[in-house]
Amino acid sequence: MTLRYLVTICALVTAAAGSAGGAGAQGVPKLQYEKITLPNGLEVILHEDHSTPIVVVNTWYKVGSGDEKPGRTGFAHLFEHVMFMGSENVPVGAFDKWLEAAGANNNGSTTEDRTNYYESLPSNALPLALWLDADRMGRLLPVMDQAKLDLQRDVVKNERRQRVDNVPYGKWRETVLATLYPANHPYHWPVIGSLADLSAASLEDVKEFFRTYYAPNNATMVIAGDFNRDSTLTWVNRYFGAIPRGPQMPARPAVPVVTVQRDTFLVLEDRVTLARLHQTWKGERIYHENDAPLDILASVLAGDKNSRLYKRLVFDMQVAQDVSAFNNSTKLDGDFNILVTPKPGQTPTRMAELVREEVSRIVADGITPRELARALNTRRSSFLDQVASVLGKSDRLAEYNYFAGTPDWIQQDAARYDRVTAADVQRVAAQYLTKPKVVLTVVPLGKKDLMVMGGAE
Amino acid sequence: MGNGMHLVVAPVTKLPIASVIVIVEAGASAEPTGKEGVAALTARLLPEGAGDLDGAALAERFERLGASVESHADWDVAAVSLTALTAQLPAALALVRDLLRAPVFPEREVARLKEERLAELLQQRAEPRGLADEQFARALYAPDVRYASPPEGDSGSVRALTRGDVLAFYAARYRPAATTLVIAGDVTQAQARTLADTLFGDWVGDSPAPVVTAVDTAQSGRLTRIVSKPDAPQSELRVGHVGLARGAPDYFDAMVMNAVLGGLFSSRINLNLREAHGYTYGAFSAFEWRRGAGPFVVSTAVKSDVTGAAVREILGEIERMRRDEIGEEELTLATSYLDGVFPIRYETTAAIAAALANLVIHALPDDYYDRYRDRVRAVTTRSVLRAAQAHLHPDRMRIVVVGDPTVIATPLGEAAGMTPDVMVPERMERPA
Secondary structure, three states: OEEOOOOOOOOOOOOOOOOOOOOOOOOOOOOOOEEEEOOOOOEEEEEEOOOOOEEEEEEEEOOOHHHOOOOOOOHHHHHHHHOOOOEOOEOOOHHHHHHHHOOOEEEEEEOOOOEEEEEEEEHHHHHHHHHHHHHHHHOOHHHOOHHHHHHHHHHHHHHHHHHHHOOOOOOHHHHHHHHHOOOOOOOOOOOOOOHHHHHHOOHHHHHHHHHHHOOHHHEEEEEEEOOOHHHHHHHHHHHHOOOOOOOOOOOOOOOOOOOOOOOEEEEEEEOOOOOEEEEEEEOOOOOOOOHHHHHHHHHHHHOOOOOHHHHHHHHHOOOEEEEEEEEEEOOOOEEEEEEEEEOOOOOHHHHHHHHHHHHHHHHHHOOOHHHHHHHHHHHHHHHHHHOOOHHHHHHHHHHHHHHHOOOOOHHHHHHHHHOOOHHHHHHHHHHHOOOOOEEEEEEEOOOHHHOOOOOOO | OOOOOEEEEEEOOOOOEEEEEEEEOOOHHHOOOOOOOHHHHHHHHHHHEEOOEEHHHHHHHHHHOOOOOEEEEOOOOEEEEEEEEHHHHHHHHHHHHHHHHOEOOOHHHHHHHHHHHHHHHHHHOOOHHHHHHHHHHHHHEOOOOHHHOOOOOOHHHHHHOOHHHHHHHHHHHOOHHHEEEEEEEOOOHHHHHHHHHHHHOOOOOOOOOOOOOOOOOEOOOOEEEEEEOOOOOEEEEEEEEEOOOOOOOOHHHHHHHHHHHHHOOOOHHHHHHHHHOOOEEEEEEEEOOOOOOOEEEEEEEEEHHHHHHHHHHHHHHHHHHHHOOOOHHHHHHHHHHHHHOHHHHOOOHHHHHHHHHHHHHOOOOOOHHHHHHHHHHOOOHHHHHHHHHHHOOHHHOEEEEEEOHHHHHHHHHHHHOOOOEEEOHHHOOOOO
16 A cells, blocks of 8 residues: 555654554444435445544545556556645645644555545534545646646655665565566556656546546545534535536456466565565455455464464574565455565575475464464454544445445454354465465575575475 | 552543553663663563563463553653453453563573564664664764664674673662553543552562663764665655753744644645655654653655755755744644644544653643643744744754765765765674
């Protein structure tokens, strides 16, 4: 995911802000909501929570980097930046200025499948956020010009340098994506795009993209928090009601099947002091029946101090500086990743052997009930964390509405995990992690000999 | 409490959860000379073994309770924090008691965490942001000042630490009279009091020696330094000097002044570098608030070929801040933001607990948060100018850039008005 700006402002509180890691066997609460669709197709989801005098407006457009054309990678995210440059009634710079003056935090983010914009603000400022969002949804183009595009192009190029090019190991993910997903798959390229493609983006591209995707009938707006339903709906109708419906969204071309035929070994020289091993297998799309078991498998492998890889490589053998595992699943497909940084003097090849041993043990012997229970506990805590803030709840509602087809899905989402058995975890380990994979070794300059080159089953 | 330990409780009944932070007067500023990093190592070792449980068993216990515990030390204090369901709070807090009162500090884990810190320092040599922060601190403070080296210690000091050092630091600093238990969440004052008495009431020990607030002697004059990263596509910039302590009487003026200068998205420095020039993805300024005078720093990462221009703009904005009174509109934007965002910042029990811990760490009055918004509103354009003139020092500016010297040395030198010195990370195992 790529954000419009990184929050580096020191919060008022500088001490020990522990994560709200939360809770054991507690049910996940239902999120009450009301969903209304305006005549122009805009979906509005309301969720009232009067415990704190704040409100969040969180608007999701069903467009992401997966909708980009060849030669224009990174455009969906670049466009997201342009959306903050003012609209017909909002001068350049005023969008952020007016919101900050109202005590609001705001940002936007782009993924492969969707783009969102949110404002989190004191309740009494809700009309301002709605009006600003409506002006840019309905009237962005009359004041769009080359200078706005050029400026944000420079900002985004710097974002890429700051998050990818000038970061140790920063290019690992896009290197793997380009190998794992075929060239005509929407996940073949990274959300941030390439510098060359960003350079190529034109003002005409901006206009066409807006006309194609930024219409009320391609958007869902969640309003969550402390607001009055009736007056809010009056504002929504007044500000958004007159924005005309756009054309039917173009369908994405059929997605090619992702298969890794044989183990593929890649090496990337980078300015790093320690090598790092990245192994990626094909996974599944979000909410697929094996998605939740794969999440649990990632926790069992590297989720905490007692996880298999952490315990053995970092704690017992002390051969690795860090290990991590994650299951990435989104709209069309997914991938499963294990990363290991060997300690000085240890080799990536040895790490690959140890990972294979641990995966084989799960495939052969399964996992213990304790391991399953721990992973499920962690998962439940993260559900409660997500609903601890109004912004978190607005994201849940918007995500379920888009990916599951209804905002009312948090309990079903939690239930997916409750149903996972130890046998499921063993089964998905066998089904996915014994298949061919993409193996990328990022090595210090001049140390290509550290590359992992074999070890296929 | 009878043993000198403090208890702070904020009942919040929104959800059936509670957040706990235990703070101990055992931060890096309390370290003996030559033992830099022992505070962080001690705090991180607490969950690695306590009572008759080893680290793995402790982690398992916390996980069974659905609570993950975190411990660390910063400049001022050590802190152990967790969030748990109210129903599990007594059991979770009993484990926290064991961490604090009966840590084992296993030899093996001492060695492991030291190794991990050393490898992290090795990795940091290639990590522009961390490298810039570290080298900026060294450029700011006199070498014998604790703030000059990282709170977790540098490779020389960490390598020399022993289990004996950890035990000695623990024995000297972890005492009931130096400890505050903060609980925010679904508990009553009476429940919290009973819990604290049961778990900590029989913990005895004298008051530790008071912490001498770190001497914040600044390096003198201006400095411009390039930390070499050949072929870097971007320059990581740090521009600033020693700032002021959290206890400064004009804290609110300085904070609002910084919000106008570079604390918000719509601040002068970000609007200039990002929104007017497109030099960067973001540029911000901050006072790092500690008990002693922490850094004032402008941080950004800019495309290599505009490094000189970016430094010129930053210095220009700092000069302008000192020269001209700000407009009413700018003041209102900053104060309205700080006022309005207040409830958003304190939405969760963890955030409330952290805010209360902050009161304790900085000895702020109990009604601090009640009066916070009024005090922000009381700042004027004149008091902002006074704060800028008192606390921004162009003549002491230290400019540290991690970047490619072949591209940036000349323009940087022109912008700074002095020839930069160049350091090579591989050769600075322990720079002076």
